[in-house]
Amino acid sequence: MFVLINNSVSVTQRGMMNGLAMATGSATKAAGPVFGGSLFSFGLSNGIQKYPITPHLPFVATCLIAALSSVIAYRLPKGLECALDAPITEGKDRVTEIKEDVADSDSTQSNGQA
DSSP: OHHHHHHHSOGGGHHHHHHHHHHHHHHHHHHHHHHHHHHHHHHHHSSOOOTTSSTTHHHHHHHHHHHHHHHHHHTSOGGGGSOTTSOOOTTOOHHHHHHHHHHHHHHHHHHHHO
């Protein structure tokens, strides 16, 4: 997930976005047991006892949240595969560009030493 975040913002904003992502992740990890426990106790204490309003309610809610997250993740643009500040060349993939850059730097180093 952090690779997508790092590739979707500029270099100057990466620290702020990583901090925001960590804070959001920590907040949801803290709030999850509170809401899950509340849903479980509501499922036990109510008089309805019809599915899904039973002690299964937190598990059903988790499945719905996971399904929604999957749909959102599937709809993410494919353009987040390379960084915003990285040069993109038409017709070449990123691995080929990196190999060419390494070869160019090796040849300039060997020319400078000789």
